[in-house]
Amino acid sequence: MRRVLVDVAYAVQEWLETFGASQIFLMRILAGCPRALLRPGLIVRQVYASGVLSLAIIGISGLFVGMVLALQGYNSLERFGATESLGVVAALALVRELGPVVTALLFAGRAGTALASEIGLMRATDQLSGMEMMAVDPIKRVVVPRFLGGIISMPLLAAIFSAMGILGAWLVGVVLLGVDEGSFWSSMRDQVDYKDDVLSGVLKSFVFGIAASLLAVFEGYNSIPTAEGVSRATTRTVVLTALSVLILNFMLTAVLIGEV
Amino acid sequence: MxxxxxxxxxxxxxxxxxxxxxxxxxxxxxNFDSYEGEKGYTLMARFDNVGSLKERSPVSMSGVTIGRVTSVEFDGSELEAVVHMRINSVYDQIPDDSDASILTQGILGGQYIGLEAGGSPDAFTDNDEIQFTQSALVLEQLISKYLFSKAEDSDEE
CATH class of the missing domain: 1.20.5 (Single alpha-helices involved in coiled-coils or other helix-helix interfaces)
Structure with a gap:
């Protein structure tokens, strides 16, 4: 019994240490941000790596999520004879929840792993120490541009996901299932609010962008410099990002809706 | 390069x-383009009961949306609900004895304010109060009224 308690206390302590270290790491990144903005070329390259190269997976996933949302929504709404509301259902679900959350999860899988393993390999092959030797701060040169690239990419990717999803819902709902096109768009425009729905979705994806990018660069930067360590860092990135995005999503939604 | x-x-x-x-x-x-900012004027109305009327609910006349509710408050001294609404300035010919009632869109739909034109030659201007109002119908009250009248009928028999 005592053993178990000690183990639990140790695990909690270790978790808090890692959490604190990540926050200190975030402070160091933020301190390096103004300098990094003077070299936009580095950031552009990272926006390309984490944003542009994720476009295909985000766009196609968005399209199919929207299409399946329309199928499911039509099926349930038909029971109430309310298929005209299909546009509202699809748009609200996409803009408020699915867009930011699914994009963050896909981003963790597509870009977060790439970031973590890239920085981890730099650590394992002593490139980061090499930079330090040359008096180049690896945080400013390597970590900050990747972090900023992720933050810039995420809201844009989420917006593209939602837009593609609504397009997919339109494709299935209006073109395939024959929901009236006029009521599809007009009921959507009546019910979806610019501030409450679209802006809160963008805010969410921005927060997820910070969480996903921070976890990826933190895990990569602090990975154990072996082949196994890099692979473990990559795995931890995906697991921790998925968990923290889903938990953050609940907290943000509760605050934004304000009904809990 | x-x-x-x-x-x-x-x-x-x-x-x-x-x-x-x-x-x-x-x-x-x-509904970004129908957001505030555009020109309009404000009307005020008092209701005994506003039902589930909310901010940004539509204000319509003959079924056409002509404005939106901007605030729903409770007046503690008069013990009534006070509703402010903003009407698009295109519609500046609404007679000032028009009446406002709270109606429901569809069966499950949200509530909105319906204006019914009166016969006065003068039109509403900014910050006017709508004198004639009709509250939202509350389902429970309707049912209890119906039940009481039924009970009275059977007593007489």
Whole structure:
């Protein structure tokens, strides 16, 4: 019994240490941000790596999520004879929840792993120490541009996901299932609010962008410099990002809706 | 050099697409263009019961939306609900004895304010109060009224 308690206390302590270290790491990144903005070329390259190269997976996933949302929504709404509301259902679900959350999860899988393993390999092959030797701060040169690239990419990717999803819902709902096109768009425009729905979705994806990018660069930067360590860092990135995005999503939604 | 340009082109295209998507979401999907800011005038009305009327509920006349509710408050001294609404300034010929009632869209729909034209030669101006109002119908009250009248009928028999 005592053993178990000690183990639990140790695990909690270790978790808090890692959490604190990540926050200190975030402070160091933020301190390096103004300098990094003077070299936009580095950031552009990272926006390309984490944003542009994720476009295909985000766009196609968005399209199919929207299409399946329309199928499911039509099926349930038909029971109430309310298929005209299909546009509202699809748009609200996409803009408020699915867009930011699914994009963050896909981003963790597509870009977060790439970031973590890239920085981890730099650590394992002593490139980061090499930079330090040359008096180049690896945080400013390597970590900050990747972090900023992720933050810039995420809201844009989420917006593209939602837009593609609504397009997919339109494709299935209006073109395939024959929901009236006029009521599809007009009921959507009546019910979806610019501030409450679209802006809160963008805010969410921005927060997820910070969480996903921070976890990826933190895990990569602090990975154990072996082949196994890099692979473990990559795995931890995906697991921790998925968990923290889903938990953050609940907290943000509760605050934004304000009904809990 | 060539590769750098490809990267820059791709990034530019990506950011552009992201902004287009945001633009699409705000203009095509939301009621962004009917947002405040445009010219209009404010009317006020007092109701005994507003039901589930909310901010941004539509105000309509003959079924056409002519404005939106801007606030729903409770007046503690008069013990009534006070509703402010903003009417599009295009509709400035509404007689000032028109009456406002709270109606329901469809069976499950939200509630809105319906204006019924009166016969006065003068039109509403900014900050006028609508004198004639009709409260929302509350289902429970309707049912209890019906039940009481039924009970009275059976007593008489």
């Amino acid at each position: 060539r590769q750098t340009r490809a990267v820059e082109f791709g990034t530019g295209l990506f950011v552009f697409m992201g902004i287009v998507a945001l633009f699409f979401l705000t203009t095509r999907v939301t």
